[in-house]
Structures are given as C-alpha cells and as structure tokens.
Amino acid sequence: MTAVHETSTFRQDWDTWYAEHQRVLGDPHGFLAITNLHWLDENPQRFPDAPGEWSTGPDGVVVDLAPGEELVVDGTAVTGRHSFGVIPERGSLYPEAGDAVIEVAKRGGHDIVRPRHPENPLREQFTGTPAYEPDPRWVATGRYVAFDEPRPTTVGAAVEGLQHVYDAPGELRFTLDGTDYTLTAFNGHRPGTLSVLFTDATSGVTTYAANRSLQVDAPDEDGTVTIDFNRAANLPCAYTDLATCPLPPAENRLPIAIEAGEKIPTERL
Template identity: 35%
Template sequence: MSTHAQQQAAREWERWHEERTATVSAPYGPLSLTGTHWLADYPEGRIPAVPGRWREEGGALVLDAAPEDGLTVDGKPFAGEVRLGADRGPVDASRAAHEGRRLVVLSREGLWAVRVFDPESPARRAFRAIEATPYEPRWAVPGTFRPYPDARTVRVENADGVERGLGLAGEIAFELDGAGHTLQVAVEPDGSLWAVFADATSGNSSYRFRFLRPAAPDAEGAVTVDFNRALLPPCAFADHFICPFPPPGNTLPVAVAAGERQRADG
C-alpha cells in the first residue's frame, strides 16, 4: 500500500471511529438499553419496569394498556389492545414508547421480550469514549471467503448465560504475519459478512470478544479482513444485550492489537 493510500485509509478510519462513537452515544444507542425483560419470567403479564399488561398470542405480543399507563403506540397516546410484532428497524422507530423511553419488542427462538431504551440511562451519562487503536496497515489483509455447502447452526453461550443457535454460512481464510488463520462467519442479507471472534488480547487489553464485519466478497470470494475495524459488541455498552460468544474455532492465537478495545467512562 502506497503512503498516499495509507493516509487515505487512516482518514477513513478516523471518520468511521467518529461515526461509531456518535452511534453508540446517540439517545437510543446501545448505551441507553436499561433492561431486556423476557415475558416468560412474568406469567401474569406485568413487567415491573414496563407499564401495561403483555401476553403472547398467535405469534405476536399483545399489549393491553389503560390511559393511566401513559403509553404511546405509533406516536399517539394509546389505551386498549394492540398486537405488536418484533421491532426490526431503528430503536427510535419502535411502535411503543413510554415517557421518552422506547419499548422494543424482541423475539428469540420462540421467546418474547420487551427491551427498554432510556436516553437517561446511567451508562449513557457515564460514557466518555471508545478506546481504539489508531489505524495500522498491517491489520488490513486480503482474505478468501469459502462458503459451506450447507449453512449450519452451532449452539453457543450468550452474554446472558443462555445457549442459543448461531447461524454460520462459511469461513474466511487469511494470513497475519505469515501464519494462516480462519474465522467462521455468517452472511448478512446484504451479502456482507459477520464474525464473532476472540484473540490473545481478549479479556485483557481488549473486551472479552469482538465483532468483525467485512464487506461482501467479490465473485471469486476475495474479501478484505480489516481488524482496524474490529467492533465492540453491544453487550460491551449495556449488560442487557444477549450477544453470542465466539463459536469454537474463532479464538485466534495471536494478539490482535487493533480496532475497538474497550469502553471508557468518565
């Protein structure tokens, strides 16, 4: 990589880092998550942190609210019953809200939950920065995506201690300092890749695991593996996320001293 290309890549990384910091610290970013409340834990339908009565019915959550609950649905004061599916868009576009808090409906493996995002969360108030290593060319290497003949699902522990399925569609092969490595990856709807990985820095100078999101490979499977853009998972910002741990084989034996490393509070 030429000096000019390195300088441009470093500038692009700086912009990426600034955008990441803004996204994380936004009013309804991951720092604002104050609870993930599984309906199975509240068979009577009353979640202490959330107004209204909630129940599962026919593949959806039904919310029964009284006027005094102070809830809104689709931006309007709500009383009565409404069926809510899982929210899949931005948090601030969730259908239900309460006094500035967004109530996000979540479904995982047939279980339903209500998540609460509060811009006044202690974590958001305490946040100062994402500690990250400045761009270094050596951490951006060419790789090859090798799809599996058939997609597979492995059971992995999640950050909340529950084992869940993690879908994997192939692996990327690459070299670091002359040694070959592979990471198992999922393929996102837009064709980009997603890996959950750990390395020799995990739990020490960096968070216990991180995400990597390479762009979609080309027709020959070529892909850039850029650890400068290793991401902290959402559970690094709030304890109530259920991020998957790395699957077997995704712990690299080298120290990847690159990308996002830790959350820093002031």
C-alpha cells in the same frame, strides 16, 4: 498514489468509521440507553420503566395499558390492550412512550422488553471507546469459501443459559504474519456482506473478554475479501449486562494477539 497519501487516506477512513460507530453507540435510543431487560411469560407483569402490563403466549406479546397510558406504534397512539403478535427470532419492534422507546423483541426463543431511556446514566456519561491506533499491518486480503449449504451454528450468549443459532454461509481464510487462519462467517447486516465473531490473545487483557465483531464487505466474484481488524468492534454486551449478544463459535478463538480495533470500554474498567 504516494505512500504518504495512502497512509493519510487509511487513517481518515478509520476515523470516519470510528466516529460513526461512537455516534450509534451514543444514540438517544441506542444500547447505552437500555434501563432493564425484562423476560416475559404468560403472567402479566408491570415494569417501572415501561407503561402497561406485559405478557406473552402462543399468539405473541400483549400489553394492557391502564387509563392514561399509551404507546405510539408505527406513528399511531394506542391505548387499552395491544397485541404485537408473534415476533420472529432476532426481531425487534420499537414502540414509543414519551421520550423513551420500549423495545419488544425475541432473543434465544424468549420474548423480552428492553426500555430505552435517553437519560440513562450509562448513555449520558459515555465519552467514547478506547481503541488501538489503526495500523495497515492488521489488514489482510483473504478468501471467502462458501459451504455447500448454510450450516446452522449454535453459539452461547452473554446471558447465561441462552443460546443463539445462526446459519453460517461459509468461512474466511487469510494469512497474518505468515500463518494461515480460518474464521466461520455469518451473514452481515447488509445483503451480501459477512459478519465475524471472534476472540484472540488480547481478549480479557486489553480487549473485551467475551467477543468482538468484524464486518466484512461482500466478496468479489472470485471470493476475495478484505479483512480489516482495525475495525474490530465491541458488541453491546461489552458496555451493559442488559444485552444478549452471541459468543464466537469455538473455531473463531484466534491464538494470536490482534492488537487492533476497540479495546475494553471505560465503563468496564
């Protein structure tokens, strides 16, 4: 394969990744469609952007729907009182209300309701995220080193006072510009893959201050991984204050400027 072909394929692959990431962001029921973040307790509450009165307790989240109100849960219309049960940490359910989705979730030990309305102005006005031009310089071949046992790792959150606990299965070791670095890794979205939360010297300057994330494919049998910072992506909290995104662990605050991946969203400028 010629160098020109390799460069062309690298760019095409990045363009495909970027387009898909923007599509997910702009989904009618994605994070940009969230209209509010409601914290539940034992006292029934009614919200302007969701049907019913909502509460939570030892048996989980309950909604009481008034006459004429309904939700569609797993394809079935429900009225009156409906129990969602106890939702696991980082779990989410997505009942439908007309053209909206009413996310019911647990974050940091708290039950929440996050309505998602396609007509939310933040979503309707979204035109895409600024990003650095992809550059092979920011692709490193590294090594994944598994811990003897997954390490429970407590990290902060975009919401003040909230904490997340993740099991870190291992760390990524790699070299950039002749300097060695190590990042604590969490489990990725797909089995075997890894996820990294980090900041760097661009954070708060050209990239979002609180965090960026990077997905890493499953390591080879010998632990070899490809770390492509061109695919460093913003988490939802970069666009909206209605997200509870985790912050990077202290050891993942890189001292170098990673001039790759997504920049500060236009919505935050």
